[in-house]
Amino acid sequence: MLIAPLPANEAARLRLLKHLELLDTPPEESFDRITRLLAGMLQVPIALVSLIDENRQWFKSRIGTDVCETPRDIAFCAHALHEADMLVIEDAHADTRFADNPLVVGPPFIRFYAGVPLRSHDGLVLGTLCAIDTQPRKLAPNAAAALRDLARTLEREIAQREAAMDTRLVQEQDRRTLALSEARFSTVFQRSPTGKALVDLQGRFIDVNPKLCEITGYAAEELLQKTFAEITHPDDLEQDLRLLAELMVDRRQSFSMEKRYLRRDGSWIWVQISVSLVRDEEGTPVHLIAVIQDIADRKRDEALQHDYQAELEHRVRERTAALAASREMLQTITDNLPVLIAHVNRELRYTFNNDMYRQVFGVDTSELTGKPLASVLRPELYQQLLPYFRRALAGERVTCDNVRYSLAQPRVWSGTYVPDVRDGEVVGFYVMSQDVTERKRAEKLMHDKAMLDPLTGLPNRRALHEKMEQSFSAASASGASGASGDSGAGLALFFMDLDGFKGVNDSHGHETGDALLRQVAQRIRQVVRQQDFVSRLAGDEFVVVAEHIPVAACERVAESIRAALARPFVLDDCTVCIGTSIGIALRPPERQTGTAQLLSEADAAMYEAKRRGRNGYCFAPTSPPAS
Known part of the structure; x- marks a missing residue:
């Protein structure tokens, strides 16, 4: 029996799993509904939502078994953690990894297994959604697609849990460090892409951000004269007040619901609202925090599709x-x-x-x-x-x-x-x-839009990870097929952090900082090769992925970027000078480094460049320059 190795990001994965507080919790319908659907759609006796803890796999939802956990060493799902798409075992007796596994030779006598990894929003694999049969079988393409779709539904559920946990964590941290974090909270609050509001215990708005004003059509000073009940549709108000009452008596930590707001022009707009209650150190309610997302387009599409389908039927x-x-x-x-x-x-x-x-x-x-x-x-x-x-x-x-x-x-x-x-x-x-x-074309356009950084127009973190995974997969396929290329050419990762950006931001304001970031993006794209992938990771961090690049050319690319960003930037109200520290990590064809590891190596090399005096570049120890 082969024991699955630990993932490279095992520590981060376990931290997130414990942070979500899913382990050893009672059954929940949102998870059980998925396993019931999976068992019915694939016609299998066993369907599980398996979470891989440090030494065990624990079943958040289970159909067809009374066992709630098994040791991690014998878990099929521990192997599935390493799969990009899914792990399918058509006959465990014919697979040397599992033929003598206790779960194969003993109860529940597994012969067939199909599991899709369940990932957090930042790519950490927490467990799997899997289907198990006591008879060998093949997985049809439509069944595989259904399994993936159900897994994505579970990932959205877990993402909502993660968001809720993060919200509660922010609330706790805000209470303890309010004096130090007030400016940071204000920035996040005002610049958030979703509507946000602070509401007092009588339901009156205390503070609102620009996005909420955009959603409702009211100016901030107008909203501050109103209560949430005044702009809530009468048909939705009863449920809103009932959930709020449960929140006030500590029967729930937070709640989410879909409802309609009355806009200033008299029209109604559908929103999804998530509400949490902030309490003081003695547990006394202080105020409410509401996060509001405009779902009018989705509701409109759902209604049109439902009405059209109903009319057809x-x-x-x-x-x-x-x-x-x-x-x-x-x-x-x-x-x-x-x-x-x-x-x-x-x-x-x-x-x-x-x-x-x-x-x-x-x-x-x-x-x-x-x-x-x-x-x-x-x-x-x-x-x-x-x-x-x-x-x-x-x-x-x-x-x-x-x-x-x-x-x-x-x-x-x-x-x-x-x-x-x-x-x-x-x-x-x-x-x-x-x-x-x-x-379908519109859905693809929405997906493509979600992969772009709205400030610079560059691909964002999510797109970067997807690009690197695609590049690694293509490189592996090329190696497996015996394809050949330049012996010295591989993939190079340039990790950039701007030197002096914070000073510009603090001295001239965020609008000037944003304008500077846009010009930085333009200059980087101008000096790298046309086929190179340029992305904004976060804040003032940028990443360039260069494929099929000789090692000797990496220093020339890094120097071109450094020189381009060292030239003065002429902005609307000022001229500023900055620099950049660049970390370079290489992945030659024979190296099997993963995305997270390569990013970590480039990040560490960038910090070494800063330590050496900034405005320069440094290769990762595993990626020495050609010279």
């Missing part, structure tokens, strides 16, 4: 009920809907199709009646959708949100399968599939 049910009396009328109606509509019997054969099938598949719809779905759909698509067909025939309304009917066309469809129940028996199901290509 209503039309199909209404027309199908009259099929025997007016099939021609039904055919005419459905033929003019921009949706694929069909009826399928229990033998998975078409009994009805609308004209969209002709447009999408290029066949006469009359020829489809009686044909099996397997003869119309591509083999791999049929296998992808078969589990959904079976669930619909079992009486479950299901949706597959990523259907490609034709590989020659980049159209994406969302297929919904609604059971046809007659006299209490499922006799088939209806197919309603709508084109969601534009929606």
